[in-house]
Structure formats: structure tokens, C-alpha cells
Amino acid sequence: MTLVKYIASFVRASLLMFMLSPLLAFAAQPLDINTATADQIAAVMSGVGAKKAQAIVAYRAENGPFKSVDQLSEVKGLGDALVERNRDLVQAGMPQMLDGQEATQ
Template structure:
């Protein structure tokens, strides 16, 4: 097993680690207070409950930056946890540019 095998193993490990981290993100729109508290830095029980209460009263967060609307959550907390969070909201298909319709074929005579 030469150096190429070790290099390939390292690259594969990094790829798998990145995929695992992406799937381990906390959805701030569905997570309960316990999950928020355990998974996010500088978020204790009071802030976690405040996030859940805000979400119940105002609806889902569209962007992770919207978390700063919760009392006690500042931009520093959002930035520190940005890679750990997701809103779980995908871009709507309407955001894509519309496709041009092909002209109808004209029957030959």
C-alpha cells in the first residue's frame, strides 16, 4: 500500500466527514428546545425556549439570520452557529426563471 492509497483514503474520509456534518445540521424551524440547546453554541435553556416560543408566535424562520429577531440571540451567536443550522426551507420553483415555451408546430398542407 503506497502513498496513493493513503491519499485516496484521506480524501474519502474528508468527503464522508463533510457529508455527515451537512446532514447533522439542526433545523431551527422544527427542532425542540432541548435539541437547540444541545446542538448550538451559546444557546442555553432560556434562549432555546425563546426560539421555540418566537417560532410558535411568528411562524417559520426563512433564513438563519432571522434568528436575530429572537430576544437574546445576536449576530455573533448566529455567525458562530451558521454551519450547524438550517431552516429546512428550499427555494421555491417560482424563483427559477420561467422556461420559454416552444412554438406550436404548424401542420403542412
């Protein structure tokens, strides 16, 4: 490989990494199951389609925010194995505080 081709290849690879770096940083952040939409949940969680994602959102609306990721196993259609498979992809963020009180959903 000539020096010019090597440099051109290096520059292309560097530019690609530079352009993708914001996406990689976003992907490293776990999805907050207390604020995510059903579409976001289905897109991120392995083994969770639209129907299960909607069940997660419905459970959250009925029971309030999730206190932990483990609580996902209480949602109909989600078992311990599915929760374990997705543990690194999601988090149960703390609800926003309003005037010193927990926000209700």
C-alpha cells in the same frame, strides 16, 4: 511493534470508525430550527442554553417558521455574533407542504 499487534490495532481502529460512522453522518447534518425542540437547539447551538432555546421555539410559534438562519437574530437574547457562530450548525428548512399549501406552525 509486531505484525500481530499492528493488525489488532488496525482492526480495533477500523471497528471504532465503523461504529461511529452513523453518528458522524448525523452530526454533519445541520439542525433544522423550524422543527427542532428546545432541547435539541440547546444541545447543538454554541452559546445557547435552555432559556435561549425556549425563546427560539416561542418566537417560531408566534411568528411562524424561520425563513432564514439570519432571522434568529430577531429572537430576544440572540445577537448577530451568536447567529454567525452557529451558522454552519443550523438551517431554516422549508415547512412541510400540505395539499399544496405551506404548513402553519
